[in-house]
Amino acid sequence: RRRDTLHKLTTRLVRENQTIVIEDLTVRNMVRNHRLARSISDAAWSEFRSMLEYKAQWYGREVIAVDRWFPSSKLCSVCGTLRDRMPLNVRTWTCDCGTTHDRDVNAAHNLLAAGLAVTVCGAGARPQRSTPDGQSATKQKPLRREP
Structure with a gap:
């Protein structure tokens, strides 16, 4: 089933x-x-x-x-403000801009925006988002060089 x-x-x-x-x-x-x-x-x-x-x-x-390190839950999908910490038990939160977010819905909006930015502009289209290892917000295969 x-x-x-x-x-x-x-x-x-x-x-x-x-x-x-x-x-x-x-x-x-x-x-x-x-x-x-x-x-x-x-x-x-x-x-x-x-x-x-x-x-x-x-x-x-x-x-x-x-990428799994993209801060989709902690990033305000309206103004782009990134919160420092957000424990898993926090399901709704209010940003400084006054917008109240459901954690999962906000993450979905941010993931969609990041994915669509990659299709239009390539990886790293939104520079305010950084990952711990300094790589792009999305996983991309390395370019193959032609001989």
Whole structure:
């Protein structure tokens, strides 16, 4: 049932969208958390992503994986202010600009903006976003040099 549902969902997503932006999560590390392991395994995130990627390739669509270090939850999607810290138990927060955000909805807005910026401008289109290792906000394969 799970595999059938994943096939139907990924096919629908790929058919209805030209570009799909996802967050590059380390599912292997997340499963080590004993409180979340069963839920994450039941959701089959890794299988969902692999199905999404190969079906996107079939249909000529684009899947963009935003780097796991991108601060999607802590960044205000309205004004771009970045909060220093935000514990996981904080589900809603109010920015200095007066906008109240739901953590997950705000992260979705920021991930979409980052993914679309990459398709238009290339990686690093929004310089105020930095990652701990100094790389771009999105994962990109290195360019191959022609001999």
